[in-house]
Amino acid sequence: MAGYDRNFTDELRTRLSIVDVVGRRVPLVKKGQNYWGCCPFHNEKTPSFSVNEEKGFYHCFGCGEHGDIISFTMKSNNIGFVEAIKELANQAGIKMPEYKPKSAEQVAREENYFQIVEQATQIYQKKLFEPEGQEALNYIHKRGFSDEMIKKYRLGYAPKNNLIANKFATLKQDKLLSTGLCRRGDYGMYDFFRDKLMFPIFNAHGQVVAFSGRSLDGSEPKYINTADTELFHKRKTIFGLNFARDAIHRANRSIVVEGQIDAIQMQSNGFPETVAPLGTALTEDHIAILCKSNRNIIFCFDGDNAGQKAAARACDIVMPFLRDNSDVRFAFVTGGKDPDEILKTSGVDAMRKIIDESTPLVDFLWEITNKNFLVSTPGGRTQAEKFLKQKTDKISDVALRAEYEQEYNSRKFNSWHKWKKSTQKNINIELPEVDSITQKTLIFITDKYPELAERYAEFLASLNINFDGSVPEMNINATDAEKYIVSLKLQKYLEKLNTEKKEIMAKLLAGEDVEEKMNFINSEINRAKEKLDTLISM
Numbered sequence: 001m002a003g004y005d006r007n008f009t010d011e012l013r014t015r016l017s018i019v020d021v022v023g024r025r026v027p028l029v030k031k032g033q034n035y036w037g038c039c040p041f042h043n044e045k046t047p048s049f050s051v052n053e054e055k056g057f058y059h060c061f062g063c064g065e066h067g068d069i070i071s072f073t074m075k076s077n078n079i080g081f082v083e084a085i086k087e088l089a090n091q092a093g094i095k096m097p098e099y100k101p102k103s104a105e106q107v108a109r110e111e112n113y114f115q116i117v118e119q120a121t122q123i124y125q126k127k128l129f130e131p132e133g134q135e136a137l138n139y140i141h142k143r144g145f146s147d148e149m150i151k152k153y154r155l156g157y158a159p160k161n162n163l164i165a166n167k168f169a170t171l172k173q174d175k176l177l178s179t180g181l182c183r184r185g186d187y188g189m190y191d192f193f194r195d196k197l198m199f200p201i202f203n204a205h206g207q208v209v210a211f212s213g214r215s216l217d218g219s220e221p222k223y224i225n226t227a228d229t230e231l232f233h234k235r236k237t238i239f240g241l242n243f244a245r246d247a248i249h250r251a252n253r254s255i256v257v258e259g260q261i262d263a264i265q266m267q268s269n270g271f272p273e274t275v276a277p278l279g280t281a282l283t284e285d286h287i288a289i290l291c292k293s294n295r296n297i298i299f300c301f302d303g304d305n306a307g308q309k310a311a312a313r314a315c316d317i318v319m320p321f322l323r324d325n326s327d328v329r330f331a332f333v334t335g336g337k338d339p340d341e342i343l344k345t346s347g348v349d350a351m352r353k354i355i356d357e358s359t360p361l362v363d364f365l366w367e368i369t370n371k372n373f374l375v376s377t378p379g380g381r382t383q384a385e386k387f388l389k390q391k392t393d394k395i396s397d398v399a400l401r402a403e404y405e406q407e408y409n410s411r412k413f414n415s416w417h418k419w420k421k422s423t424q425k426n427i428n429i430e431l432p433e434v435d436s437i438t439q440k441t442l443i444f445i446t447d448k449y450p451e452l453a454e455r456y457a458e459f460l461a462s463l464n465i466n467f468d469g470s471v472p473e474m475n476i477n478a479t480d481a482e483k484y485i486v487s488l489k490l491q492k493y494l495e496k497l498n499t500e501k502k503e504i505m506a507k508l509l510a511g512e513d514v515e516e517k518m519n520f521i522n523s524e525i526n527r528a529k530e531k532l533d534t535l536i537s538m
């Protein structure tokens with residue numbers, strides 16, 4: 001176990017849902033808070049094996065087996081820890097870290113790194129209040145930063161000269177280079193950050209690990225960040241998280257804004273649960289890290305085109321992380337402003353209103369679909385439907401995905417395909433009960449072929465079969481079993497349609513306007529009959 005740092009196993013636990021991992025082996029059904037299935041570790045017919053998505057644990061009330069995704073993978077495959085980790089990394093689609101125990105040398109290197117970066121932070125902090133830093137200080141005061149905020153976030157100023165390179169001139173160059181603070185040029189070492197307002201970037205333990213420097217003379221890019229180092233990975237670092245972590249737990253949500261100054265201003269003005277990605281691009285890793293606290297995220301973007309695009313991208317990235325208890329929303333700051341400006345010009349209440357009125361993900365995705373495609377045309381609708389499907393397919397929680405699909409189907413139906421509505425109105429097909437022979441056959445099939453039971457779960461559930469009795473002995477292969485279910489489904493549907501037809505016929509004779517319904521029923525009957533014929537002749 002030594003060598004695989006906890007970060008990696010934590011990442012697996014974050015990335016993979018225990019319901020997905022267990023669900024690959026054991027069919028699970030949600031009842032109340034937990035998912036239930038038959039225990040794979042002891043023999044049973046009635047499910048006593050429960051899986052808790054939120055806590056990431058499974059527990060068997062029959063035999064007492066208990067654990068998480070790693071122990072489940074070890075026990076159910078009868079493999080060791082390392083193989084289980086490999087298997088799970090594979091499922092999560094992430095690369096295994098190399099087996100590398102931290103050597104004494106590495107520990108020393110890390111200590112050295114943090115020492116240099118900490119000293120640099122202090123040097124920059126001091127410079128901000130010296131004459132050289134006057135312009136930077138004026139700027140940050142103008143942006144509404146109090147001295148208290150400057151102190152808390154440890155803002156500083158990197159002057160125009162090679163201050164850090166000179167300060168650490170006696171140090172071995174490699175040590176300094178490893179921090180990304182200095183680079184080697186033709187004339188020796190030089191500072192990477194020059195004439196910049198410095199925002200320290202903290203790791204989870206509150207240590208400064210890198211910097212983000214803002215240009216003061218209007219030169220582009222506005223921000224430069226320390227290039228990735230051994231201890232700093234931009235894609236995995238969230239600005240402000242060390243300050244926001246407790247608040248994210250308390251508020252049971254996080255707010256993600258685009259810029260660092262926005263994040264600081266939000267944190268200081270009533271939204272301590274706010275963070276920002278580094279640079280503009282939000283990554284899967286950022287979401288995975290936020291989801292460790294909870295899965296309630298409000299993305300706050302500028303209302304302009306770039307903001308809309310960034311929001312669509314965030315929506316894409318967040319889909320696989322959705323669970324039935326997630327609340328993901330999108331807020332837009334309009335009028336060419338950012339949260340920092342809103343707070344300053346319109347106040348905290350205006351910002352709160354924007355956050356409170358944020359759009360839930362399900363609606364946001366629907367909005368962008370309608371905006372991006374010409375849904376008034378069949379071609380546009382086809383593209384739009386494909387687009388929606390591609391998005392919902394990313395949801396890994398099967399039940400939740402089905403809910404999203406159903407939700408969008410009904411929206412498509414109501415606003416894109418209204419013409420269908422008139423023909424299908426008031427036709428509610430309910431299935432009749434099944435006889436005892438059919439019931440026994442189905443009990444046998446669901447027991448022997450769980451994958452079929454899963455595939456036709458909805459239909460089987462609608463039949464109200466009592467599965468508590470014993471499983472009969474039968475001899476049906478998987479192909480015939482599936483044929484049996486499908487033909488039963490069609491027969492039941494036909495029976496119901498015929499009953500319906502009689503009722504409509506009576507109405508028709510009574511002079512009611514039910515011709516459209518009749519046509520619909522007839523076409524459905526023909527369709528079902530055709531399918532049944534094909535099935536039987538197979």
Ligand SMILES: [Zn+2]
Nearest residue numbers: 039042060063
């Ligand atoms: Zn058990």
